[in-house]
Amino acid sequence: MLTLYTFPTPNGRKASVMLEEVGLPYKVHRVDLQAGENKRPEFVATSPITKIPALVEELPGGKARRLFGSGAILLHFAERTGRLLPDSLDDRAEAMSWFMLGVSDLGPTAVDMMRFSVRAPEKIPYAIDLYKGELMRCYGALDDRLATAEYLGNSYSIADIACFPFIAAAAVAGGSLLDRFPNLKRWHDAVAARPAVQRGMQIPD
Ligand SMILES: N[C@@H](CCC(=O)N[C@@H](CS)C(=O)NCC(=O)O)C(=O)O
Incomplete structure (x- = not known):
């Protein structure tokens, strides 16, 4: 078990x-x-x-x-x-690249952005601007990719799962932020509609 x-x-x-x-x-x-x-x-x-x-x-x-x-x-x-990681070397390379962006860029940057802009007792403009800029850099890269691809790899994969919960959090907390990234918004809505994603996003209650 x-x-x-x-x-x-x-x-x-x-x-x-x-x-x-x-x-x-x-x-x-x-x-x-x-x-x-x-x-x-x-x-x-x-x-x-x-x-x-x-x-x-x-x-x-x-x-x-x-x-x-x-x-x-x-x-x-x-x-x-x-499952969820393509077999062909080319498709796997693409999926792995976006998977790593999710794990090593998007996630840590989003967390540090929140730490410096919300939690920090002292608001440091340099840190806030730095992390906001880095987060927009991630969103821009994702949005550009999704302008020509349905999913981050060439099919739905762990690359999408590695990025989705942070984009879902931004969709809730960021107001109209995703309106500036229409391809990312389209992808967000498609991934959010998957039944397994809906179940997984409720855990733990
Ligand atoms: N690199 C780790 C990061 C995990 C992480 O940051 N977890 C946070 C919650 S989202 C945590 O457990 N924080 C507790 C702490 O910092 O004390 C991953 O991708 O899972």
């Missing part, structure tokens, strides 16, 4: 969307970040960086396999199921 350790955040929802897409049964363990549950030793044993999402799979013989980080979880289940 798989247990997903998560919290209602974009990174957590990448993992739950993936598990819903591949259709494997799993249990959900909510790790309350606000209560500091991510610092408990039993969670640190699974996620050494003390962040969600993380996942434990019980294996025969009392063994267990752990995964931590949304990128590792998406790649693991794509490889394991042979």
Whole structure:
């Protein structure tokens, strides 16, 4: 059995969307970040960086396999199921490039933008402008790509799952922001309509 350790955040929802897409049964363990549950030793044993999402799979013989980080979880289940990552080298290269943009650019930039513009006790214009500019750079790249492609890879893949929850958060919190990126908005609406995405975005309640 798989247990997903998560919290209602974009990174957590990448993992739950993936598990819903591949259709494997799993249990959900909510790790309350606000209560500091991510610092408990039993969670640190699974996620050494003390962040969600993380996942434990019980294996025969009392063994267990752990995964931590949304990128590792998406790649693991794509490889394991042979789904959501294209086989051909060219298509895979394209999908991997956008997948990495989601994991290493879009997600961290969106989080740092929020930290500096909302949470910081002192508002530092340089930091706010820097992260806003970097976030717009991600949105611009995604929008340009989606002007000529239906999905980020050449078909729906872990690249879309790696980006979607952060764009969905912007669609909710950013007012009319997505109106400036019509291709990204079209893609957002198409991905949001997938039943597995709708289920995964509700986890945990
Ligand atoms: N690189 C990680 C980042 C995970 C991450 O930032 N998780 C946040 C929630 S979205 C977290 O657990 N934060 C708790 C903390 O910073 O103490 C991934 O892609 O999953």
